[in-house]
Structures are given as structure tokens and as C-alpha cells.
Amino acid sequence: MSPSYAPGLAYFKRPRYPVSVEPGPRFAGVAAALVGGAGDVLSEWLDRYVRSPLRLPGAVDRDALGAQCEPLVAALAVALAADDVRPGAPSLREVEKGLSFLGAHLSASGCSGFDAAALVCALRDTLLDRLGHNDPSDGERDALFHLFDWFSAVALDAFAQGCRAEVTERFHEQLVDRTPVVLVAPDVPAAFPIGDARVNGLRGVFARLALTIARVGARVVIVDASGLSSQDDPEILAALSEYASHRKIAGRVALVACGLSDRGVSAWRRVTGAAGMAFEVRQRFWEALGAALERSDFAYSRRRGP
């Protein structure tokens, strides 16, 4: 097939395997089978999945998986009875949502891409099986095959996005829990938030800072902002504003910040000023520590020794 064919028309050369299901064949046979026996379809789908050579070996919780799959079978029964069944058509919206949901569910459940592919293929083969006694020349079988290319792409894109989201979430939790909030003097907490607003969970860090303030009765804290990628990002400033406006903190606990860019200084000064919080800026951490100790009851005096 030469690239000079007009796209979209090229496929009609081989009507038995059109890549796209346009211009919209109908799925009367499989729709009838679904309406008449959705429960059987679901049950056979799960059977085929359990037996599938594509998935990784391992036990399958049929009841749990069935609960996730059932809405998709119901949505398919409605969608495939429509006149205009093609990728992106309104009639398929619920099915596409269901497939995305299922792909995301599988990734969140620790399944592999093999499992996700096996589940979609098992549904396809279950439905193709329902067309067994029809005349293959009616095109429904082939159209269904290619519609499942689309369904498979929808489910597997959601699966892959789910994998990204799962790793992101894990790191997010790790950053919120592990971002250093330490006592640099017995009554001076310091926080070192890290990363960008999307992942750093600054709210979680400020919450731990607030707990530490309450525990040691701090009158001043240090925030080293040098690890933040975007110090004046709206999400960062919103978290700072919430912290600064806390009724037990505003007007009571001063903030000494270091590692701020010029833009960061203006933004943080504005936000803390609006909350009535005493705010000082130093360039380096040790300068911030010196400034904070002025407001604390503590001093580090070096023993004079040899």
C-alpha cells in the first residue's frame, strides 16, 4: 500500500481488516447477546481472563475483579446498540470511561501490563464467541475486532497513566513524611521543603512544623526555601498563607526564611504580612539560625579549649 493513498480511504482496499471502524458499522449481534445475557458475558469474560496465557500467573480474586468489570459490561450493552459506534462518539463515552477506570484500577492493584492486555483480549474474545453462528461476511466480527484495538488503547493508556500516578503518589507521601523538620535549637524548629509544588506537599510539611511549634513552644521557626523549585508558585503561596494565618501561629511565631530568590522574598513577604506574621529574610542558613536564636531562649557558646 503506497503512502499516496488518501488517508482514511486506504483501508477500504482490504475491507476484511479495516484499521478504523469508521464509517460506523453496527453491532446488532453482540448488542443482542449482551442485552440478553450480560451476566453470562461477565462470567465467561472472567473465566477467559483467569485462563489467559497472556496474564502473569497468579491467583485472581474473581469477586473483586467482577465488581470492577460489571459496569463496563452494562455500558457496552447500551453502547453497542447505538447507531453510531466509533472511537470518540458520544455513544461510546461510558464504555471509554469504564475502560479507563478499569486500566487505572489494574495499575493501582499492582497488576502488570500483561494482565491489563489479557483482560481486554478476554472481553473481546468472549464477545466474538457470541457471534459464532453469524455469517462472518456481515462485517460485525471484523468491526468488533478493530473496535477492540481502540478499547485496548484506552485501557492501556489509562493503565500506564495509573503507573505514573502510583509512583508519583508514593514519592509524594515519602516527601511529606520525610521532608526534614528538625529542632536546630531546643525551641527553634527548621523545615527544608523540597521539590516542586505538584509533589512537595508543602501543606503536610507546614502541618508537621505547626505540631513541632506546639510541642516545644517555639516563638520562631526557620524555613530554608532553597530546595523549592518554584518559590512563588500559587500552590506554595497558598500553603504558606494557610500556615501563616493559623490562629495559634499568626502574630505569635516569627518566620526566618533563607534560600529565597528575589521573587520569592516579595511573594513570601506579602503573604506573611497579610497574616500579621513577623518575617525576616537571610541569605544563608547559618545567618537565619543566628537571627532565630536572637528570638529564642537558647545560645550555642563554644567551650574554650585547647
Next chain:
Amino acid sequence: MSPSYAPGLAYFKRPRYPVSVEPGPRFAGVAAALVGGAGDVLSEWLDRYVRSPLRLPGAVDRDALGAQCEPLVAALAVALAADDVRPGAPSLREVEKGLSFLGAHLSASGCSGFDAAALVCALRDTLLDRLGHNDPSDGERDALFHLFDWFSAVALDAFAQGCRAEVTERFHEQLVDRTPVVLVAPDVPAAFPIGDARVNGLRGVFARLALTIARVGARVVIVDASGLSSQDDPEILAALSEYASHRKIAGRVALVACGLSDRGVSAWRRVTGAAGMAFEVRQRFWEALGAALERSDFAYSRRRGP
């Protein structure tokens, strides 16, 4: 189809669409087409991909993608000529590796799961097209269709794993670059490593610590280990040992650690002892700071004021 059928035999009920390609049909027609015209296959594969309604709209760098796809076409030409072509068979190993590589490449290139699915379907349809004039009853076409269920699963699992790896890598870089290494006094660096050994890149953190030591002429550093999930993990200890054995650090720069568990204390004491490094442990950060300042030229003395 009832679940009481023996698995593996059930599919022979509908030989036109076997789910598995076992017991090993042969692919003589498509192998001949590949041997005779691998270049044409590659070119048509890319054409079909560019036109595919499955992929997300956008420009395709045909040359770059073609360079990634070419080895797979070559591997397929060899593999499909073999007698025993089935998922996991030695004959398919190169093809499976090629598909994994391609899936990983697509995820690293910022492609979507739709693009990955479109690329595999485009190859399948290109090869099916080569069988156009054969008798469909010979089974090669259907066997090829189902072999591509497997190929698709291999490629998309690699794609999803690539998505995980890409996010992990991004966070890893962020942690290495952003993990706080600050001067808590003008001549006392402190590091606050975070997370687990797999992701925290402690080597990168120690490298930054070593640079800071050289820059300020530090004789003592503080490491707050409370953010490490597994303080005596072999990878953590290997990074600590490399740091402690550095010729400009061992015997010259003391380490004051805090936030270590009992097991962490023993392991870190052993590693630093082997390198001849002075090692002190304190429970809390401010105690570690006090101990470090004893070894520094600096003191924080609070101004006596109102």
C-alpha cells in the same frame, strides 16, 4: 462456553479465533514477505502508524522512529520463519526484546499509551496485509492476529514499566539535587538525606557534602539520618563507606550523626571506624549541632537584651 471445559482445550471449539497460538502454527507467508521486503514492511508500518486513528494527533519523526523499529522487523523476519513460534519460545526472544525496547523507548519519548498501541496495531495490520491473497482458511492470518495479542502485551507492559521508571528517575534526580545540604554554621555543613536507598541517591548527597567541606574548610559535618527509611541498607552503607574513605575526608573531617536507630548506630560506627573517621552520635539535631560547634571555630552567643 462453560468454565467446565478443560483450559487449553476450550479454544479448539472456535478454531477461527484461538486465544493462544499454541500448538504452534507456522507463519510461512508472512515470513516470506518479510525476508523479501523488510524495507517495504518498515516503510508501510510507519505510514500506517502516521495515519493511525488510534494515536494522539501530532507530528511523527519518521527517521528517528524508523531507526527504533528497523531491528524489530529484522528480528521478526528470522523469528517467524522458525518452526516453533509461540509466546516465550526461544525463537521469539529477539522479537520480544525488541518489543520491550520499543515500548520503553516510546515511554521515554513522552508518547502516550495510545501511540504505543497504535504502533503495534500498525505493524500487525501491515503484516496481515501481506497475507491478503492467501486462503484465509489456512489459519496463518488468525494465528498472526493472536500472536499480536502477545506482542501487544509485551510492548505495552514495557511501556507502562517505562512510565514508572521515568517518574522514578525524575524524583531521583530531584532528591539528589534538592536534598538539603546547608551550612548550619559558616564552617559546619549538615545534610538531611531522605527516603529509601533505591531512590535517595545518597552518593550524590555525599558528593555535594564533600564539595561543601572543601569550599568552607570544614573539620566536622552533621548528617541527620532520621529521613532515611533503611539506615543500614547495604547501598546506604556503601555510599557512607565511599564518603568516609575519601582521601581528603578520612581522618580529617569528623562526622556527627543524629536520628539514627540502634542498628543504624552500630552499622555507621563500623563503617566510619574502618575508614578512620571520627564519629559521634547524638539523639537530636540540636545536640548534634552543639557537638559539632565544639569542633568548629564558630559559636552562636545570644545577645542579652530586653
